[in-house]
Amino acid sequence: MTTTHRTTPDFPDFPDFLRGEPLDGHPLRAHLRDLDRLEETLAFNRAFERAAGSRPARRGPLDAQTLARLRRNRLGGDTPPRRLPQARDRRLPGGVRVRVLDPGSPEGVLLHLHGGGWAFGSADGQDERLWELALGTRLAVVSVEYRLAPEHPHPAAPEDCERAARWLAEHAVTEFGTDRLLIAGESAGAHLAVLTLLRLRAGHPGAYCGAQLAFGPYGLSMTPSQRSFGDRALLSNTRSLQGSYEMFSPGADAGRRRDPALSPLYADLAGLPPARLVVGTEDPLLDDSVLLARRWQEAGGTAELDVVAGAMHGFTLYPLTVTDRERRREREFLAAAGR
Template structure:
């Protein structure tokens, strides 16, 4: 992979004005501040902003009452958190319709196929490269598959810190190559899509780049769906400036995740396009939809990657959910229901 020779951060939009910049007498409402947001043409769901922000406040209060975790984590602590699904979340329900299989070479995948699919989504789960699994979203992925008339192949890639970079990207690339070769025989379709959330979105972009640069079947994948991914491991301004707000992800937690995923590297080394796709040549990649919330430390990552995708001659749609935090689609919110509808609509139509 090669860099473009230009600084992707140069295109960063100016930050939206905060309430703290005004006196109490003239302080605008949240809706008024969002009306002047530099990304307002991409903003979605302003009509349910009060609900979204209220959820954020409740989440912060609950998170502030728990001791903070520091990464890299002790292996015993890491194992415990994995067993407890990051500490207290209700374990997801595994669907009996899903089936696990091991691909040639050893990569494990989980297949969800409601029947008669018109395409196949290669799904890469999130979890900061250190948490999560292919069976962690059975219900959501089954509903997505049903709505978008797809089969879903979710990759159980190796996790850091036991298996740091490039183990995860290698597993995802292997699964992508297998699917490109066997989709028609296995599922009766050659229409392939790729997508993921958070670390999974990062891995989805790296997989496309690895296929392209390795003269692999990148054109077999007709679209990418990328939700709130970290595309600059050297840290975009929104990552650095977010601070310690306990909204699922923040500056400190991102730094810890990067240390586990790419140990022994500093900011300059993390600008390597093999680690940070924001610095890669993005030519030749399929159309993409990127989604992120305004209260996500990874906001700049999606904004800048969408611009770079377009600058490279590709098609990129950017949707910014007003008031939403990182990983908001994990929670029962109005914006979650709407985003799932937009996601399934994009994937149902993409690449036809």
């Protein structure tokens, strides 16, 4: 399905350029995906909500012990991630640590930024998925161990991601034998990926030839879908997003969080590479991807938006048919970008 535009609900603190006016001659390239698996996907959501409802609700800030316990486990699960022997850890100049998965004779390099609300996740938390991605795309994957909130609030994570991205732009040919660079992230990692491209634009314009952006929060002052989602226990909701934003940018009000340094939705997006965005219809961040794709295109760039029917936030963490299909689409985009 292709739609010419999507109009956001009337919302007084939203600037006019985000209200979804049609672009003359430039329809938004948006597709509704996987409608044939809607019942399966919604059934998973219902089971997820039931399971979440059986656990005690967390209130207030997370204490250090709870943070440490949650960080030991893989995103979206209760067990530690599996570390693969094919991956190797490396410390870059400036101290940023990365995890490298190289399939051998790579045809490009993917800078990967993990999700986790800027407070969870790690570079070694998705070895299996990233190794599969490396093999399927013939890309070396460099995953960044950026500093986490609340111990290290903004701008720590964007600074670490920028350092890794600059290092790769300057040393990819020497290190990997290729200058074809791409960037990808999920959730908070997608947000950081866009900030990283913006930070690189002046010094390394055009260094990255494609961006894969999955269900990111691009407007930290809260888009309409974030505000209206409520307390549904689908991995992310209105309250959990508010908590994540407070950890990442403590004490900032809505006006401060509209600063492009925090919310790329409000930035000048000119000069950024072709992007593929994906989000589910049951994700509080739905508007973020729709609006960012629109603004990307308004700025003269290429943006393709895939909206997955019935999918919740972070759906690719779970064994679903839509996960398998999305990973295939992701591989196809990354394998072709910059060719």
